[in-house]
Amino acid sequence: MPDPNPQAMEFLLSRRSRPAKTLAGPVPDDAALMPILTAAARTPDHGKLEPWRFIVLRQAALKRLAALSRARGAALQMAPEKVDKMARQFDDAELAVAVIAAPQPSEKVPEIEQILSAGAVCLSMLNAALASGWGANWLSGWASHDRDFVETGLGLSAQESVAGFIHIGTETSAPPDRPRPDLGAITTWVEA
Template sequence: MPAPNLDALNFLLARRSRPAKTLLAPAPDRATLEKLLTAAARTPDHGKLEPWRFIVIEKGAMARLADVAQDRGTALGLDAEQIIKGRTQFDQGHLAVAVIEVQKPSPKIPPLEQTYSAGAVCLALLNAALAAGWGANWLSGWPSHDRDFMTQALGLDAHERVAGFIHIATESSAPPDRPRPDLTAITTWLDT
């Protein structure tokens, strides 16, 4: 039998994202955040392509991103509620890491596997932040899918896109647990 890491397993069995709107200052400092980014960068990465990178959005940049979201939402003709939702994560944010998927040409690693790796980085960063005692939440929303927002707010190139915004700050309250999937409904066992 393998030697279990019960602390890590118990953490994963009980992990719960913290709603971004409940996160308060302070946020991690750069040295602390670098440790979390180092943990996230240990994500499985077929072919060692590193098909992702990080953009750290500090408090001073949040207002600019909120304004870009407002302008883009208006240009897209979104309704007021959608525009507010798109800008709110930046208006209320203290620190976020944009995980950027960077598609790289590879004869061996298909683009979809690169997308999976970028998603895994998001979860790894989220879990690293939670394990370190911070409140954290993985958000996306329409700004993360709007090419002009990606270009204007984050300076992304055509082969890059947002995999997620991981908001990290101080937890103001522990949210109640929510219903979890019924394993019997989503698991198939193949024994032959």
Template sequence: MPEPTRLHARPEVLDFLLTRRSRPAKTLADEGPGREVLVTLLTAAARCPDHGKLEPWRFVVIAGDARARVAQAARDRAGALGLDTAAVDKTAAAFAQGAVIVAVIASPKASDKIPDWEQTMSAGAVCLSLLNAALAAGWGANWLTGPLARDAAFLGATLGAAPGEWVAGFVHIGRETLVPADRPRPDTEALTTWL
């Protein structure tokens, strides 16, 4: 009997995953991938687990002059929500970090078979896949949320989110200006139960 077909091992991919490190968004420069490269990164991100092929997420790309418009809208909304001055400034400033910000919009679909929590996990998988694709392509990247990620008024007016949609992540992408030191990593032995 022939040996079963196995996937070709990709040790360089495993090495990347074992050494990957997000770059702080505030250290990303105003230089980033062009549209063609960004489409490739989004295509890679969309190859994520998606039970039922519902595509319970979509992308809104914030680049160029749109960053300043979204930052101002964020400043206005954060102020209207009564956030303190430091929080308002931080919320608005986030939209100037990196050359491109991709809002991964969680867009749950009605389904008798696929619960909302599974669709939320799929949106999170898209965020991580986009983050890793950007890092693998040589860009600095960071996955953030913030106080407006679930604010329906801001999301609807600024990003065109429909009722029931929210932001699973704002993925900031740009040229890295600083390679951060690695941080302490989880003790996987302490977090693992072997049955």
């Protein structure tokens, strides 16, 4: 059994995302981002398939994605407020990492396990950013599920999808903590 790590446990018990709209510059440079990406890549990966990859989006790329989301929203005849909310996610950001689910052909590891691994990468990256002293938030939104947006804007192949956009920056304000799940209501103990 590994030695207990009370500091890590305390972090996990008290961690909380920071709303992307409260993040500002400075943001991590490449050197500061590499340990965060490295920690995320240590996520459980059945079969060592690496069924995910990262796209680091700096401010100019995020502005381009904001414009593309506005164009796609208009083409899809979406409600203006829904389009604007999506565009602001990119427009207001200085750094986000797109975690791309990239399932690999495998007879042993089902695609769903590979996609779940990509979700685990998102949480690992979020926690690594927070543990490094940055504010961070995991977002998605309608554009992350729009094939034209992800293929045109991010260069995804037909087999790939966005697991999440991890926004990272300097926290400008902390919202109050939110209510947490009632463990008694969501936990079943099976003895036999």
